[in-house]
Amino acid sequence: MLPFAFEWHWDIGHIIFFGLFYGVISVVFGTLTLTILKTILDLWDGVIHSPDH
């Protein structure tokens, strides 16, 4: 899974597969982290939302 693992080869298969995988992972977790950060900042600033409003 990581480039220093025994099975890793810098070939087209690995680059595409893991390129896409890490791409998606980064997008998903990046977005999630951003959302969490935004929430923390919102709360820090006292901006509070609730679903009923």
Place this chain on the structure above:
Amino acid sequence: MWRKDQVRYGMVIDVDKCTGCGACSVACMSENNVGVLHDETDKIKSITWLRVYQIDNGKPFPDTEVAFFPRPCMHCQGGESGTPGQGFFQEDTDPDAAHTPCVSVCPATATDYDDATGIVSQIPTRCIGCRYCVAACPYHARYFNWYDVPWPKGTPRALSPFVSPRMRGVVEKCTFCYPRLQQAKNKTFLDGSEVGEMDYQTACTEACPSGAITFGQLQDPGHKVHKLIKTDHAFRMLEKLGTNPKVYYTSKRKWVRMLADNHLSQAKAAKAAASGGH
């Protein structure tokens, strides 16, 4: 057929010489620490790296004929390119690319195709037991450990230290006795010699009392197998699928050769042609 510059270990089994005694199978099991379960009649749960199939020509008494197919792992190279309509599998345009049916499917890289020997490995300690490779192999050469082996008291003393015993939940198969190659190499490191044809022979080859099994490098004109695979009685199992196996068989009996592959569609076509003529 096999590139001269690549070592490719292979096997030729003379079906006409095989008497189905099972010595190869037993020698294989004792070499490779295969266990015996409570019930071994359930052949689809029983681990036999080298299984001897008994086949007959299907004719009634007294025309019945019998033959045996010892079936180790075929160590397929795969990727044998075919033209549409002739070959079944046409993926690789590069004729040297290995595309072993079981190797490419393993998710955990627990099996690989060794380009230096042409031997397909299987590493039980890496295997996660998904059995995808078992499904991929048309020869049923791959076996899953459904059970922990119940070694009777004292019998582990007969286990070989050169092959690691397997735990349940993993796949295992014939390795062409690779550890024997390792032992042979060890010696060469010390005395600087080379691994000769007879220095590396599989346990089944040695054990066969009728000498039906020959083992060596397919690409090397100096090895017996190289000559044997060139005879017109030589054939492989399921050649049409393009698995490109390294285990060859020879038989003078046509029905034996026919039984090694599926010929149903030809039979049907011939029948249709015959009936169409009238």
Place this chain on the structure above:
Amino acid sequence: MATHQQAKKQRSRADWLLLILGVVLGSAFGFWITPTILYAEKPQPFQFDHKIHLEQVDDGCKSCHTFREDGSFTGIPDIESCKECHSADEALGEDPAEKEFMKYLQADQPIPWLVYSRQPDCVFFSHAAHSENAGFECSRCHGDHGQSTSLRPYEYNRITGYSRDIWGKGPIGLSGPPHRMKMDDCAKCHRENGVNGACFVCHK
């Protein structure tokens, strides 16, 4: 949509600091407990001074750790090899370890040494390939074990049963030989030297 309350805001900020404190303490706990719960020690049967022995022999490590004719490696010498220099009748020195050793010698029993570098059963390792063919020094993988004057306690993993030397001493298990002898270390060297990387080269 948004409500605004001063008190709530104040409390909220302090809370987040607490979360960070939690992270720091939790992580520290994890680093501290990992080796403690995972490893146990076992003493060697008696002390052994590699250095003294090495000074007495001509052929270095290979004087006792020999190859057999078929190219396999003997590993730890058997009691017969010890007898080539030691006699069961008379101790050579005064060391209390030697007294212990004499017991084995007299009973002609193998000494149950615990091997720091014992690899898992699934590993095939050819000493001939590495020390004879590739010409490696023993110390490349075994470190200065040959120069040691005493044997450190043998540590093993409680879960796996393997020697700690395999996974490495550090808490996160990085580094390489002689401090660690994991598959990654074998692979790294093999890759650097262009050695065949097929599974069976190292596995049986």
Place this chain on the structure above:
Amino acid sequence: MRRWLDDLPKYADDSSWWPTGTTRCRPEVFLLWLGLPLTIMAYFTVSALLVLVLGLNQTNMNDYFAFGVWIVVDLAVIALGAGAFFTSFLNYIVGKTELKPIVNAAVLIGFICYTGAILMLGIDIGQPLRGWFGFWHANVHSMLTEVMFCITTYAIVLCIEILPTVLDNRRIGKVPEFGTFSHNLHTIMIVFAAAGTFLSFFHQGSLGGMFGVLYARPFAFRGHLGIWPMTFFLFIMSAIAAGPSFTTMCVMITEKITGKRLTTHKVKMLMGKISGWLLLVYMVAKSADTLYWAHFNLPAAGVTFDSMFHQPYGIWLMWLELGVCGWLPALMLLTPRVRESYGLMFVAMLLTCIGVTLNRFIFTIQTLALPVLPFEKFYAYLPTWQEWGIASLVLGHGLLIFMLAYRYLPLFPQEPELNQQ
């Protein structure tokens, strides 16, 4: 003690947790209902313990049927759970906001299907503790690797997608952290929907690819388009055709059981129409593929179409899959009058779901049942009770999650409006 007992109804009163503007059954009735999934889960737990402790010998799988009922159920629920990604895709990315009333339910069903499948896969492998090798030591050429990566990642995405619905619970949402977080997630949901669509697309495909690449198994092997065998695309198409049907069916069943209207019929009809068109496209492709397979692939392997079918896995299975559960529901769902009828649409959707399940069964079991060696025997397979126990996990944990979610989470935004009395 006495007081505590007297107060029990007060403690048990969970009405403040119910979605705004809805009513739910009494707690004791709900508890009774929970008995059903809990019983199934108990059955699962016993089976799972047996398999994990004693090994896979507890199953009737063997070296011929390397895959059994678990893989069939896995493939089927993953296909049926495709409603989640495809509805999200249409809702968030294409902008078909008409689907908004059902998207929460679709995501939840997806979540149930995927988590169930992953749990089952964990038991299915012989060495569950080594499962992570598939990630750590990944072989990128294996379709199964792709499946493992995508399913796991998509399950995470589903967790994120389902999170706002959970946080929007009336009580939870009042916590400022959760409410705000949920709000922020809602605004960015399109990113997750896109990621989910990408991941789903590939693993639905690679599940099909898993069988299509088995070039030594003439029954499963298919020709390639790029690096993917045809089954890659067929599996995607069948999954996105069946997914919306399954989601709608679940909603319809919930409506029947609860006696409430949860979405308008228009939404369901739209789902049915989507399902119908996709199914039609799939059936055209699948029929063409089958014809090509029978006329070109099989003869090249030396076998014939007839030789592919042995009882009990006879040719009737194929007709059932392609005809009764393929073309028939496709044409039904494309007929407006069928869609207008609650019952007929349900039947058509049920057939669709059966069809895709059958397809997965055929690719798994029949592929393995057929001996490739000419002198080998044909075998059949029947799961053990332990295998059924584990296969029933999806049902048990699905019911449990769905019941809890329906009771407490605002799954159906139209519900308050449709059930005003």
Place this chain on the structure above:
Amino acid sequence: MDWDRRTFVKFAVGAVIGVHASPLIPKLMDDSTIWTQNWSWVPNPEGGGVAYARTVSPQTGTGVLAKIVNSRVAGERAIRVEGDPDHPLSQGGVVPADASALQLLYNEEIRVTSPMLRNRKTGEVMRITWSEALDQLAGNLSELAKSGKAHQSLALAPDPSDVTGRILSRLMHSLGSPNTAYTPTPRETMALAGVFMMGQPFLGFDLANANYVVSFGTPLLEGFGAPVAVRQAYAKWRGYPKNPGTLVQIEPRASVTAGQADEWLPCKAGSEGALALAMCRIMLEEGIYDKSIESAYGFDDMKGFAGFKSMLMKDYDRNKIAKMAGIPLAKLIKITLAFAKAERAVAVCGPGNSGDPGRMYDFMAVLALNAFKGNLGKPGGVLTQQPLPLKALAGDIADPQQPPLAGGERPFNVNNVNAMAKAALAKKPYGIKTLILCGGNFVFNGPQANVMHELARKTPFVVAITPYLDESAAVADLVLPSTHWLEGWGDSTTPYGSPVSSYGVHRPLVKAVPQARDAGDILLAVAQRLGGKVAEALPFKSTEEALAKRSEDLGDFEELAEAGSWVQKKAIYGPPKFNTPSGKLELFSMILHDLCVKQAGSADVLENMLAYLGVEGGAKTAFLPHWQKPAAWGDLKGNKLLMQAVPSLRTTWGGDAITPYMVKILPDTMLAEQDKLVVEMNPITAKALHLNDGDLVQVESEEGSLTAKLSVYAGAAPGMVFVPVGLGHEAFGFQVAGKGMNFNNAAGVTSDPMSGMPIWELTGVTVKKARG
């Protein structure tokens, strides 16, 4: 700052994140995975130096190499048994039984680990010391001797020619018991036929050099003689592009041999001998026989007796015999012509498929056919072996005064363990008090297993000297652990049919059971305790010493033991030496004639005696090679079928038990559904009996019955049922016990006409659907 629930939750969440940021979780995950790679219940074999030791397996007489690992801590242990490339009868090949011998050697669950005394009433087993055990046995025997009942003891051993057999025989003889019997072998039948016709007891077939082989029902490829050597010969007949040799198999089933043969003549079971004679007749009529046969004694008519030629012309018409045997005449003629014209042709006789020692007159018929071909002493023909240069252990012992239990009525000594057991049971002429089972597991191997079992049950004192807790140990009062052949001293002599003689010595290579002692050592120790004549007859301290004495003429004993074997250097080619009264080949056996006449005393009595010995046709043909109708044919009334065994190298014939690996590789046409024996039947026969493939059937003979699963097989002769042999052990651990049923429980054992050897090739049985 207030501490409320929410603050605490935040701290806890932080701590959880923190722990995950440490190596704890991944390390635990990694280690639990490594744990699965090193489960304590999966063995971890210790490595070490490898050495090979040569020895000879007494089961097959084949040279093998034991691969021995010497580990620093675990010590020496054998890890494999391989073929010995330097042994002429192995050339590197090995059979399954030898290759898996370690499974029996090391299995402590099936080995006798110390001497045991069993209480017959309670079944309780008590471990005793060796000295107690030897006292028990010696005490029992000396009591018998003292009370003049020494003859009321019977000792059984697997091989009369090995050192244990010799020691046992001397022990019993010197004690005063004439009753020692052995597992019957075709070597004895061949010796009789050879002596009667050629004056040569040691004959073999030069299969490796033959290019046309006709086998008369001999399961060449299922474990005949030295199985590895036979296979190597067979491999020589196979080649590219044409087969250099032709194999013709005459037998009723498409067996391994028949299925692999170039020609298969599916004859009626039991008619093989008649076919051999019909071939002689065809050769005679066509004039394509070796003319020197005309000068053989008894070829032409003699005074008072018709000659062989007249007999052929009278009784062996090609049409009649072909019809009787159910073989197309054209095929018979074709084979005969090819045989006669082949450069190096040989006809082979041997044990039948059921493993019995064979019918003596059939052997004589086949020898006559070989003589007609003129291949005696020629490459690819019938050869005389150099007799093994072995010494007697000591001087002769006077014969015991009492006659043996059975066989005394015959004109020559005969080894019929079954007749002895039956006589002892019937107390005719006397019963027995002590039974010594010295290996061979007679209670399982029989030949009629239930008779042996009954004998053991009814004999007051039974001793089993055996390495295993086998069926014989289970019925014994005293069980003495003997060594496995890889653990102790012993020897073995030329296997049946071998063209050259060979002698194998096996020595202790590894120690699996520390308490086990060589069977010979046990007997010698008993002899020492008995003292007197017995001790004098066996002046050795150990088996090793006896072996050294025995093989004195084979050179240095230590070298011999190290090499494991002595093999006759060169096959003896050239005209054989006929040690017959006429000095010629005798088609009319004067030796046999004289023996019979001497025993009978007068011509009238002779006819009666021959009738009593089961020889049909009387003195007219009794001394000529001729064909006797098998006794089992007489049983065929109603819907009776003939039962024959299916031998296989995956099972065993007598000797050691089937090993777990052999059980593992049994095809589902022999063992199915975990424990069910599978019997084969032709589809036509099955249909006539209203039976279907897979039915559970009951195979019943007069002696016993078997429950089995029916397998309908086109290659099986109609009117017969074929039963795998060597299965159905009750002992030998969970991997072997309870699998299948024992053929020898149902086999009907009769005495061969004239020779008196026990035979059980064919048994009349009924087969019907099993109830339940």
